[in-house]
Amino acid sequence: MAAPDYVPNDTAVADRHYVSPPRRPQPWLADRPGELIEGQPMGAGLGVPGPDQGYALRLARRFEDRLLLSPGESAEDAIAGCVGVALKRAASFGRAPVGVDLEVAFRVFGFLPPDPDESLVAWRKELFAGVSHSHHYAEARHLVGLVPESVLRLPPSEIEAACAADRSKLLTHQ
Structure with missing residues (x-):
């Protein structure tokens, strides 16, 4: 149906297509205040950077109902403590966190089967x-x-077997 005569109809505007901006003659430089020129800073307390790390918190919620908690322990504390370990594992492989990273972290500290002994529970509770x-x-x-990186790079089946044998060998200090 045709538009009435009093409705503006500029067909020249509708026929336009995208045109890229003109080429910039000067190169791009990292000169803004927040740019990392020397690379990612390393040091105590800076952690291990990796992509999409916030996703680990969502993944951790899937384990919440399966955690082996003793009286006096909270799922929030277990998740907060183990998410960092899972992120360290994921970043060591250069990828975003996946469910296996959280499974490994929870298992090393005895929050997933095999059941931990009383000494580990008392230690981790503190x-x-x-x-x-x-x-x-x-x-x-x-x-x-x-949790050393060498342990985190082990396959989950080996970590589960080590947890069944002697979990303390997976940790640097106990």
């Missing part, structure tokens, strides 16, 4: 207490440092 609170970042980073 270590994980309050870690979910934002003021306990240093304690959460300490938990990440307890």
Whole structure:
């Protein structure tokens, strides 16, 4: 149906297509204040950078109902402490976190089967207490440092077997 005569109809505007902007003669330089010129900074407390790390929190919620918690332990603390370990594992492979990373982290600390012994539960209860609170970042980073990267790079089946045999060999200090 044709438009009435009083309706503006500029067909020249509708026939236009995208045109890229003119070429910039000067090269792009990393000269803004937040640019990392020397590369990713490394050091104590800076963690291990990796892509899409926030997704680990969503994945961790899938394990919440399966966690082996003793009286006095909270799922929030277990998740907050183990997410950092899972992120360290994912970043060591240069990828975003997946469910296996969280499974490994929870299993190493005895939050997933095989059932942990009483000494591990007493030890982790003290270590994980309050870690979910934002003021306990240093304690959460300490938990990440307890699991060496060589352990995190093991296949999940080997970690499960090591947990059944002697879980303390997977941690640097206990």
